[in-house]
Amino acid sequence: MTVLLQIGRRPPEPAEGGRAAPAAGPPAACAEAKVFRSAQGAHLFVADGSRVYDLPEPVAARVERWTATPDASLPDLARELDLPLWSRPRIDGTPAEPPPLASLSLNVMQACNLSCGHCYADEGRFGGSARSMPRHTAHAAVDRLLAEAAPGADVVVGFMGGEPLLARDLVHDVVGYATRAGAAAGHPVRFSLTTNLTTVRPQDARLFAAHPFTVTVSLDGDRAGHDALRRAPGGASAYDRLRAGLEVLARHGRPRHLSARVSVTPHTGRLPDVLEHGIGLGFDEVGFAAVVSAPDPAYEITTRTFDGFLEQMVECGERALAELSAGRSYPFGNFLTAMQQLHRGTHRPYPCGAGAGYLSASAEGGLYACHRLVDDPAFAMGSVADGPDPQARRRHLAAGHVDRAEPCRSCWARYLCGGGCYHEVSRRGRPGCDYIRGWLAFCLRAYVELSQAAPEFFLPPPEPAATTAGATGLA
Ligand code: SF4
Ligand code: SF4
Numbered sequence: 001m002t003v004l005l006q007i008g009r010r011p012p013e014p015a016e017g018g019r020a021a022p023a024a025g026p027p028a029a030c031a032e033a034k035v036f037r038s039a040q041g042a043h044l045f046v047a048d049g050s051r052v053y054d055l056p057e058p059v060a061a062r063v064e065r066w067t068a069t070p071d072a073s074l075p076d077l078a079r080e081l082d083l084p085l086w087s088r089p090r091i092d093g094t095p096a097e098p099p100p101l102a103s104l105s106l107n108v109m110q111a112c113n114l115s116c117g118h119c120y121a122d123e124g125r126f127g128g129s130a131r132s133m134p135r136h137t138a139h140a141a142v143d144r145l146l147a148e149a150a151p152g153a154d155v156v157v158g159f160m161g162g163e164p165l166l167a168r169d170l171v172h173d174v175v176g177y178a179t180r181a182g183a184a185a186g187h188p189v190r191f192s193l194t195t196n197l198t199t200v201r202p203q204d205a206r207l208f209a210a211h212p213f214t215v216t217v218s219l220d221g222d223r224a225g226h227d228a229l230r231r232a233p234g235g236a237s238a239y240d241r242l243r244a245g246l247e248v249l250a251r252h253g254r255p256r257h258l259s260a261r262v263s264v265t266p267h268t269g270r271l272p273d274v275l276e277h278g279i280g281l282g283f284d285e286v287g288f289a290a291v292v293s294a295p296d297p298a299y300e301i302t303t304r305t306f307d308g309f310l311e312q313m314v315e316c317g318e319r320a321l322a323e324l325s326a327g328r329s330y331p332f333g334n335f336l337t338a339m340q341q342l343h344r345g346t347h348r349p350y351p352c353g354a355g356a357g358y359l360s361a362s363a364e365g366g367l368y369a370c371h372r373l374v375d376d377p378a379f380a381m382g383s384v385a386d387g388p389d390p391q392a393r394r395r396h397l398a399a400g401h402v403d404r405a406e407p408c409r410s411c412w413a414r415y416l417c418g419g420g421c422y423h424e425v426s427r428r429g430r431p432g433c434d435y436i437r438g439w440l441a442f443c444l445r446a447y448v449e450l451s452q453a454a455p456e457f458f459l460p461p462p463e464p465a466a467t468t469a470g471a472t473g474l475a
Helices: 057-067 074-081 135-148 164-185 202-210 223-229 238-252 271-280 306-325 333-344 390-400 422-428 433-453
Strands: 005-007 033-038 041-046 051-055 103-110 155-161 189-195 213-218 257-264 285-290 358-361 366-368 380-383
Touching: 033 057, 033 433, 041 057, 041 433, 051 057, 051 433, 057 074, 103 135, 103 164, 135 155, 135 164, 155 164, 164 189, 164 202, 202 213, 202 238, 223 238, 257 271, 271 285, 271 306, 285 306, 285 333, 306 333, 306 433, 333 433, 380 390
Parallel strands: 103 155, 103 358, 155 189, 189 213, 213 257, 257 285
Antiparallel strands: 005 051, 033 041, 041 051, 358 366, 366 380
């Protein structure tokens, strides 16, 4: 028998959505397994369960030839090469049932004080007029989240915009209300807030420090790079204001987790420099997200420009790999998320929890699949007043299952990628697939090398990791 050594200590996570398959024929071979090589030799990635094995080189060469045969099956290969691989698949094409709600974001202010050409949200207005969420709608949204959550489960209330701190009084009010209502209902409540940090005040910082908050700051580079993309009124520097905001947090209260998110456009500076800059500002994590859909196409990363994006992401990843291998921290969010997901054996038929455990409430109290899909009728999911619409959620989960989508069903990366952000796919299709596979192929190699160089990196953290960057560098 060929002995395979599985890398990673934990059994794969249960599939997020979908359900265990009946013993039906598996999909095409090239969608099931991928051979890759690292400094440690040859390895096999098995899509089902996102498992990674060491592979003797002669076997690797044969498996590579086999993966070129589109209709070969994993059981046939396992029998032929005597590989202990075949197991009942963990995901089939059966859509997930809508789970209990775990997270609801409130679009408390559908307006912004900056004017950014790459903003997906039309400065928070989502194509409509500027408006803020009434207090009674925000309280009703919190009540709805608590009513729809699994008994005793933690829930997350998110504050989005536009710029949510323009609705400062409401944010403070809702944090108090949700904390009290959650305690009464037996649900610990955590909070997240995404901000440009240009208007943060000492009382906001104290609020962030006093409650379990994850704060994500939009950062687009150094002063020149940030200000070129984020225009403040009257020609002021949005970057200077952001730096002043960081001072306010340092002096008056820092959230439990403070991350920076960089929206990458063709006009963004070199990513390794932007990453170093963000880390130098003291963020707990810095992550990238390519802008695939913007009101002005000049800000979009396209199929043509994804190659350069991949090159720079890998350069950042190599730097993270070197630092972490030497036992030093390096908070490159996309890399950390990918390492954690590979180690956990994360495999899922959806890109994210949008329309499943996560919904977003518009200022008027409409429910949508996520914060980017607010006011889009194709992703309407009920209302705060009447509750989530189960039929709309079922339809969404059926349509979005990665094994039902072309070309995803024949992609080896499908249970790590999940088929792409619904917002981007609905606007621009899937221009970034080669990038996603290239990045994940790098991450597989890096995972094996980091496991060897610094196994302690994968020891369980003292508390759940709070990374906010996606693994793929898309939304
Ligand atoms: S979106 Fe692209 S990379 Fe992701 S699963 Fe589909 S085909 Fe693969
Ligand atoms: S990945 Fe896309 S669809 Fe999913 S939550 Fe993020 S923005 Fe929304």
